Amino acid sequence: MTREGARLQEAQQAVAWRKWGPYVSDRQWGTVREDYSEDGNAWDYFNHDQARSLAYRWGEDGIAGISDEKQILCFALALWNGADPILKERLFGLTNSEGNHGEDVKEYYFYLDSTPTHSYMKFLYKYPQVPFPYSEWWRRTDDVAATRWSMN
Amino acid sequence: MEYELIDTGVFDQDRYFDVFVEYAKQSSEDILIQITVANRGPEQAVLHLLPTLWFRNTWSWQDHLAKPLLEQIAGTDGSVTIAASHADLGVRYLYAQSTARLLFTENETNHERLFGSSNRSPYVKDGINDYLIYGQSEKVNPNNVGTKASSYYLLEIPGGESRVVQLRLTSVAPKDFGEGGAFGAAFNQAIEIRRNEADEFYQSITPDSVGEDQARVMRQALAGMLWSKQYYGYNVDEWAAGHSGPSYAGRNSEWIHMMNQEIISMPDKWEYPWYAAWDLAFHALTFSMVDPEFAKQQLGLVLRDDYLHPSGQVPAYEWNFGDVNPPVHAWASRFVYEVAKQSSGQADVGFLEQIFQKLSLNFTWWVNRKDLRGKNIFGGGFLGLDNIGVFDRSAPLPTGGYLEQADGTAWMAFYCQCMLQMAIELAIQNPSYEDMVVKFAKHFAWIALAMENIGAEQQGMWDEEDGFFYDVLRLPDGTATPLKLRSLVGLLPLCAATVFGGELRKSLPHIAEELTTFFQNHPKLSRSVSLETLFKDGANGTRLMGLMDEKKIRRVLSRMLDESEFLGQHGIRSISRHYLDHQYVFRAGGQEYRVQYVPAESDTGMFGGNSNWRGPVWMPINVMLIRALLNLYQYYGDDFRVECPTGSGKLMNLFEVSQEIANRLIRTFTRDANGRRPVYGGTEKFQSDPHWRDYILFYEFFHGDNGAGIGASHQTGWTGTVANLIQLFGRFKAADILATGLINAGSSKDTAVLTNAATALDHAEALKSVSASEPG
Numbered sequence: 009m010t011r012e013g014a015r016l017q018e019a020q021q022a023v024a025w026r027k028w029g030p031y032v033s034d035r036q037w038g039t040v041r042e043d044y045s046e047d048g049n050a051w052d053y054f055n056h057d058q059a060r061s062l063a064y065r066w067g068e069d070g071i072a073g074i075s076d077e078k079q080i081l082c083f084a085l086a087l088w089n090g091a092d093p094i095l096k097e098r099l100f101g102l103t104n105s106e107g108n109h110g111e112d113v114k115e116y117y118f119y120l121d122s123t124p125t126h127s128y129m130k131f132l133y134k135y136p137q138v139p140f141p142y143s144e145w146w147r148r149t150d151d152v153a154a155t156r157w158s159m160n
Numbered sequence: 161m162e163y164e165l166i167d168t169g170v171f172d173q174d175r176y177f178d179v180f181v182e183y184a185k186q187s188s189e190d191i192l193i194q195i196t197v198a199n200r201g202p203e204q205a206v207l208h209l210l211p212t213l214w215f216r217n218t219w220s221w222q223d224h225l226a227k228p229l230l231e232q233i234a235g236t237d238g239s240v241t242i243a244a245s246h247a248d249l250g251v252r253y254l255y256a257q258s259t260a261r262l263l264f265t266e267n268e269t270n271h272e273r274l275f276g277s278s279n280r281s282p283y284v285k286d287g288i289n290d291y292l293i294y295g296q297s298e299k300v301n302p303n304n305v306g307t308k309a310s311s312y313y314l315l316e317i318p319g320g321e322s323r324v325v326q327l328r329l330t331s332v333a334p335k336d337f338g339e340g341g342a343f344g345a346a347f348n349q350a351i352e353i354r355r356n357e358a359d360e361f362y363q364s365i366t367p368d369s370v371g372e373d374q375a376r377v378m379r380q381a382l383a384g385m386l387w388s389k390q391y392y393g394y395n396v397d398e399w400a401a402g403h404s405g406p407s408y409a410g411r412n413s414e415w416i417h418m419m420n421q422e423i424i425s426m427p428d429k430w431e432y433p434w435y436a437a438w439d440l441a442f443h444a445l446t447f448s449m450v451d452p453e454f455a456k457q458q459l460g461l462v463l464r465d466d467y468l469h470p471s472g473q474v475p476a477y478e479w480n481f482g483d484v485n486p487p488v489h490a491w492a493s494r495f496v497y498e499v500a501k502q503s504s505g506q507a508d509v510g511f512l513e514q515i516f517q518k519l520s521l522n523f524t525w526w527v528n529r530k531d532l533r534g535k536n537i538f539g540g541g542f543l544g545l546d547n548i549g550v551f552d553r554s555a556p557l558p559t560g561g562y563l564e565q566a567d568g569t570a571w572m573a574f575y576c577q578c579m580l581q582m583a584i585e586l587a588i589q590n591p592s593y594e595d596m597v598v599k600f601a602k603h604f605a606w607i608a609l610a611m612e613n614i615g616a617e618q619q620g621m622w623d624e625e626d627g628f629f630y631d632v633l634r635l636p637d638g639t640a641t642p643l644k645l646r647s648l649v650g651l652l653p654l655c656a657a658t659v660f661g662g663e664l665r666k667s668l669p670h671i672a673e674e675l676t677t678f679f680q681n682h683p684k685l686s687r688s689v690s691l692e693t694l695f696k697d698g699a700n701g702t703r704l705m706g707l708m709d710e711k712k713i714r715r716v717l718s719r720m721l722d723e724s725e726f727l728g729q730h731g732i733r734s735i736s737r738h739y740l741d742h743q744y745v746f747r748a749g750g751q752e753y754r755v756q757y758v759p760a761e762s763d764t765g766m767f768g769g770n771s772n773w774r775g776p777v778w779m780p781i782n783v784m785l786i787r788a789l790l791n792l793y794q795y796y797g798d799d800f801r802v803e804c805p806t807g808s809g810k811l812m813n814l815f816e817v818s819q820e821i822a823n824r825l826i827r828t829f830t831r832d833a834n835g836r837r838p839v840y841g842g843t844e845k846f847q848s849d850p851h852w853r854d855y856i857l858f859y860e861f862f863h864g865d866n867g868a869g870i871g872a873s874h875q876t877g878w879t880g881t882v883a884n885l886i887q888l889f890g891r892f893k894a895a896d897i898l899a900t901g902l903i904n905a906g907s908s909k910d911t912a913v914l915t916n917a918a919t920a921l922d923h924a925e926a927l928k929s930v931s932a933s934e935p936g
Contacts, residue, residue, distance in 0.1 A: 128185075
C-alpha cells in the first residue's frame with residue numbers, strides 16, 4: 009500500500025487528514041448566497057472591485073486558498089506587481105452581463121497536483137508584471153454589448 | 161471567440177511571474193507552505209508577496225460568537241509568527257521566514273467606501289490593500305492584532321531567476337519546535353517526501369500501458385477535481401430573513417429547510433462555485449478513483465434532510481434549487497458502492513441502504529411531478545441541457561401545451577434500472593427489499609412500453625422514417641408534433657441500457673417466478689420488441705434491459721457514428737452537424753424558431769448564455785454513451801458490428817466503438833503528432849511555450865469540430881471524467897470483458913483500479929440479474 013493509501017485508511021479511523029484542504033473558493037462575490045438585492049440579480053449586487061471591501065457572510069475566496077473544513081481560518085496568497093491599481097487578492101473575471109458569453113474568469117491559474125487527503129498540493133498562478141488590464145474588458149464589453157445576444 | 165487575457169498582450173514578452181504554491185502536510189494539523197516565484201521576464205522585477213491569514217467573519221451576524229484573534233507573538237528563531245485563536249478551532253500558528261513584515265487589519269466591511277457610512281473599526285477588509293497601494297499607514301493596526309493579517313515580502317527577482325518563500329500553518333507552538341525551528345533542512349525534506357508520495361500514489365493508479373502524456377492529463381484532471389472542493393455555507397432560512405424577513409417569497413423561498421455547511425465538490429470554483437446535483441454525481445465517479453469514501457460522502461450529502469426537499473426533490477443548484485437535473489444519482493451511487501466494496505474488500509451495505517431509501521423518495525417525486533398524464537412518459541424541462549431544445553424547455557411553451565421528452569423518459573428508464581440493481585443487491589441480504597426489486601422491474605417495463613407504444617395511437621417519440629427519437633410537442637388542441645431536431649435528447653434512450661449477469665434466478669428464484677407471471681399476464685409487455693433482450697440470452701448468458709431493439713440501435717448508431725452528424729474528431733456532438741447548412745425551423749403561432757449547429761460559443765442568451773448545447777462536445781453525455789456501448793457490447797458480443805465511422809467501410813464491435821469515442825475525447829487533451837493539444841486551439845503560447853504547454857485546463861465543453869476548450873476553463877468537475885476514460889481504456893481489452901466480465905478482468909495486483917474501471921461499465925457480474933422471466 010502507498011503511504012497516501014495508508015493516510016486514506018487512517019482518515020477512516022482516528023486521523024482527520026481531510027480536515028484542512030483547498031476549501032477556499034475562487035469566487036464568493038456574485039453568488040446567490042452573498043446576494044441581498046431586491047431583484048435577485050446576484051451578479052450585479054456587488055462586483056469584483058467591491059469584493060475587497062465587503063466582508064462576506066457565507067464563505068471566503070482567495071488565490072490558492074486553504075481552510076479548515078468549517079472554514080473558520082483561511083490562508084491564501086495576495087500579490088502586487090507594483091503597477092496594478094489594486095492588490096491581487098482574488099481572481100478577476102467578468103460577470104454574467106459583462107462577458108460576451110456570460111461570466112468568465114480572466115486569469116491563468118492551474119491546479120497542478122493534489123493527493124486525496126491534500127497531504128501534497130501544488131498550484132500555479134501566472135501574474136503579469138505590467139498593469140493587469142482590468143479596464144481592457146470594460147472597453148471591450150462596451151464594443152460587443154450591442155451585439156451580445158441574438159435571441160432567436 | 162472569447163477575448164482572453166492572453167489576447168491583451170500582457171504575456172507577450174514573458175514579463176510575468178510564475179507563482180507556484182505547494183502545500184505539504186507534515187501531520188494533519190501541520191501544513192508546510194512553499195511559494196516559488198519565477199520571473200520569466202528578461203529583466204529584474206519586483207513582486208510584493210503577501211501570504212494572508214484571516215478568519216471568516218462569523219461574529220458580525222451571530223452575536224453570541226466571540227470574535228477570534230490574530231496577533232503577533234514571539235516565534236521561533238528565524239521566523240515571524242502570528243497566533244490565531246478561535247473558541248472552537250483552538251490556536252494555530254503561522255510561521256513566516258524572518259524577512260517578512262506583518263500587516264494586520266480586520267475582516268470587516270469598509271462601509272465608508274461602499275456605502276458612505278462610518279466604519280465601526282478603523283481597520284477593514286481592504287486595509288492592507290490601501291496601506292500597500294496608497295501608502296496609507298493608518299489602515300493597518302500598529303498593535304499587530306486583528307482578524308486578517310499578511311506576511312509581507314518584497315521580492316526583487318532578476319530576469320529568469322526564482323525566489324522561494326516558506327511558511328508553516330500549524331498547531332505546533334513555538335516552544336515545541338526543536339533546535340531546527342520551524343524551517344530548515346527538515347522542512348525541505350518533509351516537502352520532498354510528500355511530493356514523492358504523491359508520485360507514488362498516482363503511479364499506483366495509472367495503468368502501465370498509459371503513456372507519459374496521458375498520465376499527465378489524468379493526474380491533472382484528478383488534481384483539478386481535488387482542488388475544486390470548497391466549503392459551502394448556506395442557511396437558506398437565515399439568508400431569506402436577511403432579505404425581507406418572514407414575508408420573503410423570492411429565490412429559494414421554498415427551500416428554507418436547507419442548512420448547508422459542508423465541503424462539497426464544485427463544478428468550477430470560479431465560474432460555478434456552487435454545487436449542482438447532476439454534476440456532483442459525475443464528480444463522484446472520478447473521485448472514486450482516488451477517494452471512494454469521499455465520493456460516497458458527497459453522494460449521501462445532497463440526500464440528507466438538510467439538503468433534500470421534504471417532497472423528495474434533490475436540490476439542483478443555488479440559482480434555483482427547484483430546477484430539475486437528470487437523475488444520475490442512483491447510477492453514481494451504485495458505481496461508487498462497487499468501487500468502495502472492491503477497494504476496501506467490504507460492502508458498505510449501510511451506505512447503499514441509506515441512498516436507496518432516500519432515492520425511493522426522489523424517484524416517487526419524479527413520478528408524481530414529471531409524468532403529467534400518468535402515462536410513464538416524462539417531461540422535466542431543460543434537464544441540464546440548457547439551450548439544446550427548440551424552445552427553453554423549462555419555460556411555459558410559446559405554443560401552449562406541453563412536451564413529452566425523449567430524454568426525460570430515457571433518464572427515468574435508466575433511473576429504474578439503477579434502482580433495480582441496488583434493490584437486488586439489498587434483497588439478497590434482506591428480504592424486505594424484495595418488493596422493491598419487483599417494483600422497479602415492473603416500472604421499467606411500463607416505461608419501455610410507453611416509449612415504444614404511444615406511436616400506435618398518436619405520434620410517438622420514435623420516428624421510423626428518420627430512425628431517431630424526438631421530443632413530442634402536445635398542443636392544447638390535442639394534436640401532437642414531433643420536434644425533429646436530432647440532438648443528444650434523441651441519443652439518451654440509448655443510454656438506458658444496462659446488462660445483467662443472469663443470477664437473479666439463482667439468488668432470488670421466487671422473485672424471478674413472480675416477474676415471469678407478471679410478464680405472462682401482460683402479453684403487451686412480453687411481446688414488446690424493446691423488452692425482447694430481457695427474455696433472450698446474450699453473450700455468456702447475459703440479459704439486457706434497454707429501450708431499443710437491435711434494429712433501432714443500429715439505426716441510431718448509424719447517425720451517431722456519422723462524422724457529418726454526431727461523431728466529431730473529439731467526441732459526440734450535442735446536436736447533429738447536419739444543421740450547419742440546414743437550419744432546423746419550427747413554425748408555431750405565427751412565430752419561427754430556428755436552431756443551427758453552432759460548434760463553439762452559444763449564440764443565444766438562453767440560460768445565461770455561457771453554456772452551449774447546440775453543437776459542442778460535452779464530456780458527461782459522452783461518458784453515458786460509452787457506458788451504454790460497453791453494456792450493449794456485453795450483451796451483443798463480438799458479432800454485433802457496425803460501421804464506424806458511418807460510411808467508412810470499417811466495421812467495429814461495440815467495444816471498439818466505445819474505445820474509438822473515448823480515444824477521440826482523450827485526444828482533446830493530449831499532444832498530437834505535431835506536439836499540439838487540440839484543447840488549446842490556436843492559442844500559440846499554450847501550444848509551444850515550455851512554461852505553458854504541459855499545464856492542462858479542463859474546460860466546460862469543447863468545439864464540435866476541432867476540440868478547442870470553451871466555456872468555464874476550470875470545470876474539471878465533470879470534464880474530469882476523462883481521467884476515468886484514460887484509466888479504463890488503459891486497462892481493459894475487449895476479450896477481458898467478454899471472457900470474464902469486467903469485475904474479474906485484468907490482473908489481481910491492482911484490485912482497486914480494476915474494479916473502478918469495471919464499475920465504470922456498470923457491469924452487473926457482481927450484482928444479480930432480474931432478467932429471469934422467460935415468457936410463455
